[in-house]
Structures are given as C-alpha cells and as structure tokens.
Amino acid sequence: MIEIDVSLARNTGFCLEAHFAAPDMGITALFGRSGSGKTTIIQAVAGSVRPDRGRIVVGDEVFFDSDKGIDLPMERRGAGYVFQDARLFPHMTVDNNLRYGERRARRERTIGFDAVVEMLGVRHLLKRRPHTLSGGEKQRVAIGRALLSQPRLLLMDEPLASLDEMRKGEILPYLERLRDELRLPILYVSHSVEEVLRLSDAVAAVADGKVIACGPLADVLSQPELLPVLGRFDLGTIFDCTITAHNEEFGLSTVSFPDGELRVPLVGRPVGAPARARVRSRDVSLSLSRPIDVSVTNRLSGTIARITRAEGPFSDVEVALAHGKLHSLVTQESVQRLALEPGMTVWAMIKAVTVESRPAGFNSPGAEIRSPSPVSPPRQPSAAPPALRVIAGGTPPKAPS
Numbered sequence: 001m002i003e004i005d006v007s008l009a010r011n012t013g014f015c016l017e018a019h020f021a022a023p024d025m026g027i028t029a030l031f032g033r034s035g036s037g038k039t040t041i042i043q044a045v046a047g048s049v050r051p052d053r054g055r056i057v058v059g060d061e062v063f064f065d066s067d068k069g070i071d072l073p074m075e076r077r078g079a080g081y082v083f084q085d086a087r088l089f090p091h092m093t094v095d096n097n098l099r100y101g102e103r104r105a106r107r108e109r110t111i112g113f114d115a116v117v118e119m120l121g122v123r124h125l126l127k128r129r130p131h132t133l134s135g136g137e138k139q140r141v142a143i144g145r146a147l148l149s150q151p152r153l154l155l156m157d158e159p160l161a162s163l164d165e166m167r168k169g170e171i172l173p174y175l176e177r178l179r180d181e182l183r184l185p186i187l188y189v190s191h192s193v194e195e196v197l198r199l200s201d202a203v204a205a206v207a208d209g210k211v212i213a214c215g216p217l218a219d220v221l222s223q224p225e226l227l228p229v230l231g232r233f234d235l236g237t238i239f240d241c242t243i244t245a246h247n248e249e250f251g252l253s254t255v256s257f258p259d260g261e262l263r264v265p266l267v268g269r270p271v272g273a274p275a276r277a278r279v280r281s282r283d284v285s286l287s288l289s290r291p292i293d294v295s296v297t298n299r300l301s302g303t304i305a306r307i308t309r310a311e312g313p314f315s316d317v318e319v320a321l322a323h324g325k326l327h328s329l330v331t332q333e334s335v336q337r338l339a340l341e342p343g344m345t346v347w348a349m350i351k352a353v354t355v356e357s358r359p360a361g362f363n364s365p366g367a368e369i370r371s372p373s374p375v376s377p378p379r380q381p382s383a384a385p386p387a388l389r390v391i392a393g394g395t396p397p398k399a400p401s
C-alpha cells in the first residue's frame with residue numbers, strides 16, 4: 001500500500017490535510033477541482049515539497065515520518081514523475097532522453113530499454129529531437145524516460161491535460177498498457193471524469209486540501225457527498241460489465257452485468273470484452289409502475305435505499321438493485337409528488353449510457369465510502385497480463401499475491 005497522512009500549510013493560506021491509502025498496483029486517480037491540492041499531494045510523495053508533519057510510506061519504505069525525523073531525499077525515493085508538459089531535453093534525441101532515464105535508474109532493474117520502447121511505440125522516433133514530435137509522442141517519451149529510471153512508483157500530474165482530444169485518444173491506450181502490464185503503483189492526477197473512468201480502479205477525491213473520499217471507482221463516483229468535487233451533473237453509477245452482443249443494423253451493442261443488460265451505442269470492441277458502463281444520475285428517471293409505452297429501452301427495477309438532498313432543487317435517489325445500485329437525480333418536487341421513500345419499488349429508466357473499456361480481470365470490490373479511509377486494492381487479474389521483458393540480472397516484476 002501507499003499510505004499518506006500529511007499536513008502542510010502554504011504561505012498563500014492553502015492548507016493540505018491528506019489522509020488516505022492507495023493500492024500498490026494499478027492506477028489511483030487523485031481527482032478534484034483546480035487548486036484542490038492534488039499536485040501538492042504528489043509533490044509530497046516525490047519529495048519536492050516537505051509536509052509540516054505526517055508520514056508517507058510506500059510498500060515497506062518510509063519516505064517521510066516527521067515524528068521519527070525521516071525525510072528520504074528525492075533521488076532515494078525512486079518515484080518516476082511525468083508532468084503535464086513533457087519536459088524533454090530539447091538538445092537530445094529521443095534515444096538520449098530515454099537513456100538519461102536509464103542513467104538515473106535505481107540499482108534494482110525491472111524494465112529494459114527495448115520493452116519500454118516497444119510498449120510505448122517510440123522505436124521509430126529514437127533518432128528524432130523533441131521539437132519534431134507531436135504532443136502525444138513527446139508525452140510517450142516522457143513516460144518512457146520515467147519508466148527507465150526503474151521507479152518503484154509512478155506519479156503522473158495530468159499527463160494529458162495539454163493535449164487535444166485526438167492526441168489524448170492516441171495516448172490513452174499506452175497508459176492502459178502501462179496499467180495492465182506493469183505491476184507498478186501509479187498516482188494519477190486528473191480532473192477529467194472520462195479519464196478517471198477509463199484508467200483507474202481506485203479514486204481519491206480531493207477538495208479544499210482534503211481527501212474527502214477514497215475507494216473503488218464505482219463507489220466513489222456515485223456518492224452525493226462528492227458534489228463539491230464532481231458537480232451534480234457528473235455524479236453517476238458505474239457498472240463493470242461484459243459486451244454480450246452487437247446489432248449492426250440498429251447500431252447498438254448490449255452490455256450485461258449481474259443486474260441486467262443495457263443497450264448502448266455500438267461499441268467498437270468484441271463480444272466478450274470487459275467494459276465499464278457509466279450512467280449519470282441526471283439521465284435516470286423513476287417510475288412507480290412498470291413503464292410500458294415509453295421510448296426508453298434501458299429499464300431496471302429496484303427498491304429505494306435512500307434519498308439525499310442534493311444541490312438546489314434536486315435530490316439523489318439511491319435505488320438498490322438485486323446486486324448493485326443505481327443513482328437517480330430527481331427534483332424534490334418529484335420526490336414529494338410521487339411520495340418517494342425508502343423501501344418503495346421503482347423502475348429506473350436510463351436515457352444515456354457511456355461505455356469505456358475496462359482492464360480484463362479488474363473489478364471494483366464493494367466498499368463503503370469513508371473519509372478518511374484506505375482504498376481497497378483492486379482485485380488481482382484472473383489471467384496473467386502479458387509480461388514485460390525482464391532484463392538480464394534484473395528483478396522480475398512482483399507476481400500477484
């Protein structure tokens with residue numbers, strides 16, 4: 001686990017009080033609005049910012065412990081850092097930029113030059129200089145350089161923020177490979193729900209210098225308590241599902257999960273592939289009787305578990321399904337008019353679903369939202385992911401325990 005429990009006051013009046021734990025593999029997203037303190041947290045882990053007090057432990061290594069007077073220098077922490085802008089050396093070729101990472105490597109080597117070059121698809125760029133690369137290519141080289149320093153963890157500070165949508169689309173599959181092929185914990189700063197949805201299994205939500213919730217993605221992103229971070233229109237429910245059918249004629253795919261099926265716009269992945277469906281609370285309306293002559297195809301029946309007042313005229317209605325749950329955002333006027341209350345059976349009509357790919361074998365284990373609280377580690381992959389080449393004399397990547 002990565003355990004972080006730190007306080008830090010900036011001279012600008014900003015105070016960080018971060019207390020959470022992240023799993024030691026996969027991507028944990030630090031998610032929150034601008035200025036909430038996400039970067040400060042990873043700077044504290046990297047060692048470029050010193051907390052006033054607290055403790056940072058990565059695996060069995062104590063990076064910082066104010067009580068014991070421990071403050072490991074940056075170079076001994078073994079954290080690979082990838083910034084928003086690639087920060088490559090302009091006078092060096094891609095090859096030399098990558099070799100620079102290698103020269104700064106810790107003694108314990110796990111990833112070879114060729115493996116990194118293949119994984120990030122940069123072989124054809126090796127002779128070029130940074131000014132001839134696209135933003136996405138530069139970022140891939142920056143990630144490669146960080147990996148070749150043989151980090152024990154990777155800190156990524158909005159690595160896609162400076163890229164346009166097309167470049168983001170180009171680089172996301174590489175980040176997914178990184179996540180799936182390396183047994184490396186990654187703390188990933190983002191304020192994009194889409195990115196978090198696609199990449200992470202665990203989320204720490206940061207607001208006003210505090211980690212207000214952390215845990216498996218599906219649990220964190222549905223909580224009405226997260227309104228300050230997400231805004232009411234981004235709250236939603238996430239279902240880990242499998243693509244079970246395509247209907248080319250109507251341009252629809254079917255995704256299945258323990259509580260039923262959803263029809264979604266055609267997904268460009270094969271039947272059997274794992275997927276992650278996201279249903280925004282605002283796209284779910286409720287009916288007291290089984291909807292018959294309505295156009296909405298996606299309907300699920302369940303029992304109201306709780307009703308929470310949300311911002312403005314809205315309430316969040318949590319509907320318990322047989323296995324999972326679903327959130328609906330309705331007006332308080334509707335709650336009153338339909339006399340909604342816990343225990344009632346309702347039909348949820350789902351007007352829109354977003355589907356993203358999901359790493360095979362990773363599932364979000366159920367966990368209650370707690371603040372502060374440890375993040376439950378994602379379940380281990382059921383099938384071994386393709387292994388990275390291990391360089392001679394190196395230490396093989398840790399096997400899943």
Ligand SMILES: Nc1ncnc2c1ncn2[C@@H]1O[C@H](COP(=O)(O)OP(=O)(O)OP(=O)(O)O)[C@@H](O)[C@H]1O
Nearest residue numbers: 010011012014033034035036037038039040041191
């Ligand atoms: N070097 C610094 N000195 C003083 N205050 C700072 C410094 N760096 C950041 N801050 C302040 O600390 C707070 C948190 O900043 P931080 O960069 O951690 O936020 P963030 O969540 O990463 O934001 P963004 O998403 O915009 O990058 C902000 O109020 C910021 O103005």
